[in-house]
Amino acid sequence: MELRDYIRVLRKGWLIILACVVVGVGVAALFSAVKAPTYTADSKVFINTQVGGNASDLVQGQAYSQDRITTYAGLVGTPAVLQPVIVGLHLKATPASLSRQISATAPTNTTLLQIEATDQDPKMAADLANATAESLSTVVQQLETTDADDNVSPVKLSRVQDAVVPLRPSSPNIQLNVLLGLLVGLALGVAVAVLRETLDTRVRTEHDVEAISPAPIVGGITFDPKATVRPLIVADDPYSNRAEAFRTLRTNLQFLNIGDDVEQLDLDPADVADGLDEGAPRKGRSFVVTSSLAQEGKSTTTANLGLALASTSSNILVVDADLRRPKLAGYLGLEGAVGLTDVLLGRVDVGDVVQRWGKTNLYVLPAGRIPPNPSELLGSGRMRKLISVLEEQFDYVLYDAPPLLPVTDAAVLSKSTTGSLVVVAAGRTHKNQLKSAVAAIEQVGSRVGGIVMTMVPTKGPDAYAYGRYGYGYYGEEQGDERKRRSRSGSKGRKNAEAAGHTASA
Incomplete structure (x- = not known):
């Protein structure tokens, strides 16, 4: 990360x-x-070793005191030191329980011993520290006294700081x-x-997609809670951020390179020049638009992308290749009783069922009747021939195909097209689902041409990564004015479109 x-x-x-x-x-x-608050009081004891007056004896006495000071600190918690304290202060405690209230520390390279005592009574804490220091001095003197010393201890402990009653609790x-x-x-x-x-196993950012597939992210469509009410946002609100996102997808799709490696092609310069002649036949590009599972926005993406491409004066065809749950005809307000299924069965010619959407350059081939064998129809030789014919007649052909994980229709169809666009719903699609969808396309010898992220949040931490897709293209004032114009003319536009639909039908 x-x-x-x-x-x-x-x-x-x-x-x-x-x-x-x-x-x-x-x-x-x-x-x-x-x-409950507790108070801490401390007293300090100086350890002095009685030796001769020359310098060598003083150094030896100092070293002896520093060596013994750790031992004296350990004596503080023994019954020999604490029992006289209990008797002297009339405490109802045992040496073991009292030892938890008293501690002794010795600063490095000194002969000072600091005795600390804690108690909920500040006066008792001071009394414990002073009494323990006094008892320790007595015990050390008794322990260090030998017969050779004529009952005189060479070590003397002197209290140099008495404990005072603390004013503030230490804990x-x-x-x-x-x-x-x-x-x-x-x-x-x-x-x-x-x-x-x-x-989290959900795909939320472009980094999650990049970790699964090397295919480029060609667009990010913002989340719209009213998408089911107004699926054709490019036509209903053309100056919104969401519509601008589809136009950005259109631009990225036009520059998407899915062709063979040029270096591997043996091209004659004369052939290239002939191909640039004005009268030379032009072959369009076809894309299968699919997703991992349903409800990820592939059908609305297909319809709005077709509208965005049609605004560039290109001849665009969208084909409802979802022969299981077709939706495009309903979104576009067209009659879908006859369509792709009838063409593949040889009942009608494709030119008889292709409908023009209003006065635009967008043409639609509905799905028609739902057949019992969609996979066989989409993978048939007749379908491959139809794809080739449509590529010669239209600049772009978009196939709205079923999801990849439940059925194989989209994977079979992608073998015969220029490439496939996989729609991924941000925050809804799981990583393993996207990985399986990409693998399904690659297993049939095809590859993912690009990935379109839908339902991208407009706010929050996951929204920052999609700023490069062109949201907020228009200035606020200019955008509001164009929205007002769009709303004022929406009724007339819809009437014109309805008239065009009727005429095309």
Whole structure:
């Protein structure tokens, strides 16, 4: 994952992160509120070894004290030191329980011993520290005294700092606890957000697509909650961002190179010159528009892409090759009782069933009746011949084919066309579904020409990657004015289209 991927994950999971931070801070604050405050008092003891007055003896005495100081610190928690403290302060405790309240530390390279005592009573904490220091001095003197020393200990512990009654509790440290709760909550929230993104199997960004297929992403169509009500957005609202996205798809499709490698072709310069003659026959391009599963927007993409291509004065044909659940005729408001099925069965000529949509250069070949054997019809020799004929008559031919995973119709049809466009619904299609769809096309010897992402969110962290597809092409003021003009003339345009449909029928 790159840095921008982590930033996108944090933007997507900011609610989770915020919730974890709030919970962490709340738990820390609650813990600090319910925990009884404790106070800490400390006293310091100086360890002196009595030796001769010369410099060598002083150095030896200093080294001896530093070697023994760790031992004296360990004596603080023993019953020999704590039992006199319990008796002297009249405590109802045992040496074992009292040892958990008292500790001793020795700073490095010093002969000072710091004794700390904690208790919920600040005065008792100070009394414990002072009493423990006094008891330790007595015990050390007894332990270090030998008969050779004439009952005189060479080691003397002197209390150089008495413990005073603390004014503030040492625990709980509310600020520290809240800070730790914030950090723990933040770390947990980020971990949950990253784990959620890692386990997410849906295709959401162009990076997810690029990790599955090397095919270029030729377009990104924004999500429109009213797509079912107004599927032909290029005609109904031509100056909207969504319509502009289809025009961008049109431009990318025109520059899409799916032909053979030129270096492998043995071309005669004279043949090339002849091919550029004005009267030379022109062969169009045909694309199968399909998806992994249903409800990903392939039919609306086919219809709107056809409208966008037709606006460039090209002769465009859209063929409803979904012989199982045809939709194009309904979207375009055309009669679809007779169509592709009848042509493939030899009942009618293709010229008799192709309908012109209004006064545009868009022509439509409906699906016709639903046959019992769609795969066989689409993979037949008659279908291959029809594809070749249509490519000679039209600049672009778009075939709206069924989804790839349930049936093989689209994969079979893609073998005879220029290429295939796979529609991927952002946030809905799973990665393994897209991978299986691409594999289905490649297994028949074809390849994916391009991928079109639909239902792309317009807001949020997943929307940033699609800014390059040309959303917001028109300025706000100019776009609003053109929208008003579009709405004012929509009724007349629809009437004209209806008249054209009737005439073509």
